[in-house]
Amino acid sequence: MARNRPFKEPPGTGLDDRAEQRRATLDKRQALLSKMAKERAERSQAAGLVPRAPAAPERNPRDVERYMAALAAQPFHRLGLSEVAAVTPAYQRIVRSAAEVASDGSVQVVMPWPPVRISPSAIAALLTIAAVGSAEQERVTSQGATEMVRRRSDEVRAVVFPYARSTHAQARQVHVGRHKFGAVNFEHVKRYMNGGGDAAKDFHQVLGRVRNLTGRASDGRDYAEFEHPILDEIVPHATPRGERASNSFLLWRTRSKTDIAKQSRSNEADDRDKADFFLYTLRAGERIGVDLRAIKRSPDLLILDLTRNARNRLGWNWVEKASEMVACLREVHPATGVLAIADDPWTYRTARFDILGTRRPGKNGKQIPAPGHVTYSQTPDIVQPVSISPSPFEGGARIEAGGFFGDTAHGIEAVRHLANSLSDRGDPNGAETARNLMATIRRTASLPGSLAELARFMEREASAAAASDLLSVYRAAADIGTLADPRSLASQVDADGGTLGKARDIMRTFNAATPMTTLLESVVKPAVRSSSKSVFVFRSDLVAEFAADRLSGTEPKLAARIESEFVRFGGERVLKAVADLPQGARNQFKRVVIVAPTRTAILTTLSQPWLPEQVAVLADADTLAFAARDAERLANEIGIAPLAVRLRNFASKAKARVEEIGRHVVRFEMPTDDIEFPNGTVVDLSGGGRGERKLVEIELKNKQRIIARRSTEIVLRDDGAATTSFVERPASAVKPGDEVCVIGHSFVERARTLVNIQATASEEIRDYHELVAERFAAIPEPSIQAKLRTLVARMGDQSVTTERARYWIDLANELEKPLHDVVPHAPSDRETFMRFTKALEIGEGMASNFWRWAVVAQRSHRLRYGNVFHDAFRGILTDPHATMASNRDRTDQIRLLRSMAEEHVAVVDSVRSFKG
Structure with a gap:
């Protein structure tokens, strides 16, 4: 059985039409069954056969107004500041909705606007503060003394989906005022003066102690950050089953730094099965x-996070996965309320209609949307100073829109159609590649100059390697090559369409000019000649610098205007910088031009309190059309008259302009992607946000930077060798003067034309699963449970339970799936993976190969850059002989890859350590 086949055709090749049809048929069958089940439930509900959640006998209605009054009475502080703060309007609305759905088991959708980074941890904590503080007070006599105590409060047991560690970040920036919060919890503790105890007593007993905090830590020093507890630590959290992190317990931060932990407690408040206040x-x-099903007591509410980052975690079919979560919740815990959080009008509408909406009985029954609320908040934080007052809306009286369609948009439409066809035919990887191609075309078309001009500018302003990395996001050759491969499904679908050829031709035209080039030139001319000031907002400072450099050649006076600040070019922050000027200075700016924004950026900019009198938006027709549609919806929901006028004005102008250039809004069904301009100078190998970590920043002489963990292996060129060779060295051991091979954006894009990572992953994962199944079956125990116990004992890792290991050996379904649908059932970190394979008596060399190709490379190819493919290519560069020995038919490609790596070597300028 072959173990190493890293260089094969893309996933899905070699599969006949029957396999594709089987996949499509299974998906349609499952969708039909789900639809039938939903319709049956709705008919039964309409007939009165299925009572709604409020009928659950164990659920008591909550006094929402008392909740909000208690929350308003609780002082807060922003981290490091003594100024008293209050909850922002956005979070007030979210907490109110959370209390309402927890009270009656209903569903609601909330959209804070402008978009803010929502913290589910903060929602659960604020709802808990409101519940605890709203409990009624009463006088109780005990041992001759009269005490003011509080009755038992409502429970708060919430579920957040999809969860990520970043959901706690904002809640860790807020302090809960210890005096009020501690006093309220101590009044709850007094309820137990005559004896007794439960999880609620443990909760209140722990939090009642925060009254005694002074800021003094265990080392005897005073710190302002330990004078109050943070919002993230007043509600414990964990998964419904399995191990939990050390920072998931009650007062996890404060108790580790002060003497609170020395006091005795029952720890029931941290028990996920007993706790009255918990976040699953x-x-x-x-x-x-x-x-x-592992949650024994029904939770009070589900926090369904549908913000952009959460949707990215769910994947391109996030609507289906969110609907599945809601359907499963209704089956297991039917009385639980659902609170969905959206961050753009299209997601808001989709959540109300498609995910949480209901349909009236009958064949043509009307779709009834779930209740929704849009709330405006000028600050994205959880709390704001009490003294702050809303700013009035000024400016934005005249709004214009300019756009383009032409061959570029026709090509994008064709690629979108190809992506949808691949998705319908069961090739999600091909569909994702097509969507990436569509994004690249749109991104490049929105440049304020041609690709050739951008290349010359970057080579002049930065090193060749840095320029190559920055330009890699505008290259489509790898995606087109993957889709056009004769063995791929995309090439068969596009056999008569010519979509890929059209995309290739469009990208070639961008070497001479882009549609945005002439559009921007026509707008810059009046700004240069005007006696008033103008500001031009681009996607990034880099694009703004390129635009200023290029336009200075066609407009001789532009450079002088920029120098005198009559015209300002900048990224997204430049408009805020102008708005923060004194009133007399900012009012000199009469015009703002927003160049190639996303549809969300357009609406966010229009929602700013101050704008110049004239606003011009330059974008492609797709972006204008969808932004116009979203602007109308937002205007109907926002409830702020001056802002609604702005939004409707833009919608009217944008729709008119789209129609003038031959594009009609009514033809659109799905929104376009918001295409960002990545910063190619940073190669992040740190693995994303995971709390405090010791990291290393390696700055290179070509102005690139590598951020990695101290133990991350970095590829270096070995100057001491007689021939060119590459070696590995931990990031902590890299020093100035070393020559690093930068496996960044440009490297990966060029390597993809030589080595098909997804083909390797798809075939290696099947070999890996077969070997794991074989070795696990060979363990000399009579039952699967006994085998699992033996396996876990061999690993010697206390964090690994038999239930966790069961997923790694549950491979029956994966072995039967088509190759392109297989996903790795394996530990997610390398150390645990190596222990697991060692326990199965798999050699270290073979295990390392499986980790590189079967696990790392199999991850979503959206993560093209950073540590995902860094590990995969590292093995080819540092161990070429073993690679070529196992891939004799690909030796030429491996040599080309190693030769190409020479072009991506840079000298280390400086190295510094820091905490991430």
Whole structure:
């Protein structure tokens, strides 16, 4: 059985039409069954056979107004500041909705606007503060003394989906005022003066102690950050089953730094089965049904996070996965309320209609949307100073829109059609590649100059390697090559369409000019000649610098205007910088031009309190059309008259302009992607946000930077060798003067034309699963449970339970799936993976190869850059002989890859350590 086949055709090749049809048929069958089940439930509900959640006898209505009054009475502080703060309007609305759905088991959708980074941890904590503080007071006599105590408060047991560690970040920036919060909890503790105890007593007993905090830590020093507890630590959290992190317990931060932990307690408040206040965390990709059934007592509400980052975690079919979560919740815990959080009008509408909406009985029954609320808040934080007052809306009286369609948009439409066809035919990887191609075309078309001009500018302003990395996001050759491969499904679907050829031709035209080039030139001319000031907002400072450099050649006076600040070019922050000027200075700016924004950026900019009198938006027709549609919807929901006028004005102008250039809004069904301009100078190998970490920043002489963990292996060129060779060295051991091979954006894009990572992953994962199944079956025990116990004992890792290991050996379904649908059942970190394979008596060399190709490279190819493919290519560069020995038919490609790596070597300028 072959173990190493890293260089094969893309996933899905070699599969006949029957396999594709089987996949499509299974998906349609499952969708039909779900639809039938939903319709049956709605008919039964309409007939009165299925009572709604409020009928659950154990659920008592909550006094929402008392909740909000208690929350308003609780002082807060922003981290490091003594100024008293209050909850922002956005979070007030979210907490109110959370209390309402927890009270009656209903569903609601909330959209804060402008978009803010929502913290589910903060929602659960604020709802808990409101519940605890709203409990009624009464006088009780005990041992001759009269005390003011509080009755038992409502419970707050919430579920957040999809969960990520970043959901706690904002809640860790807020302090809860210890005096009020501690006093309220101590009044709850007094309820137990005559004896007794439960999880609620443990909760209040712990939090009642925060009254005694002074800021003094265990080392005897005073710190302002330990004078109050942070919002994230007043509600424990964990998954419904399995191990939990050390920072998931009650007062996890404060008790580790002060003497609070020295006082005795029952610890029942941290027990997920007993706690009255708890946050259950469910990650994307986990077994939802198993996790929900592990929650013994029905939770009060589900926080369904549908913001952009959460949707990215769920994947391109996030609507289907969110609907699955809601359906499963209704089956397991039917009385639980659902609160969905959206961050753009299209997601808001989709959540109300498609995910949480209901349909009236009958064949043509009307779709009834779930209740929704849009709330405006000028600050994205959880709390704001009490003294702050809303700013009035000024400016934005005249709004214009300019756009383009032409061959570029026709090509994008064709690629979108190809992506949808591949998705319908069961090739999600091909569909994702097509969507990436569509994004690249749109991104490049929106440049304020041609690709050739951008290349010359970057080579002049930065090193060749840095320029190559920055330009890699505008290259489409790898995606087109993957889709056009004769063995791929995309090439068969596009056999008569010519979509890929059209995309290739469009990208070639961008070497001479882009549609945005002439559009921007026509707008810059009047700004240069005007006696008033103008500001031009681009996607990034880099694009703004390129635009200023290029336009200075066609407009001789532009450079002088920029120098005198009559015209300002900048990224997204430049408009805020102008708005923060004194009133007399900012009012000199009469015009703002927003160049190639996303549809969300357009609406966010229009929602700013101050704008110049004239606003011009330059974008492609797709972006204008969808932004116009979203602006109308937002205007109908926002409830702020001056802002609604702005939004409707823009919608009217944008729709008119789209129609003038031959594009009609009514033809659109799905929104376009918001295409960002990545910063190619940073190669992040740190693995994303995971709390405090010791990291290393390696700055290179070509102005690139590598951020990695101290133990991350970095590829270096070995100057001491007689021939060119590459070696590995931990990031902590890299020093100035070393020559690093930068496996960044440009490297990966060029390597993809030589080595097909997804083909390697798809075939290696099948070999890996077969070997694991074989070795696990060979363990000399009579039952699967006994085998699992033996396996876990061999690993010697206390964090690994038999239930966790069961997922790694549950491979029956994966072995039967088509190759392109297989996903790795394996530990997610390398150390645990190596222990697991060692326990199965798999050699270290073979295990390392499986980790590189079967696990790392199999992850979503959206993560093209950073540590995902860094590990995969590292093995080819540092161990070429073993690679070529196992891939004799690909030796030429491996040599080309190693030769190409020479072009991506840079000298280390400086190295510094820091905490991430």
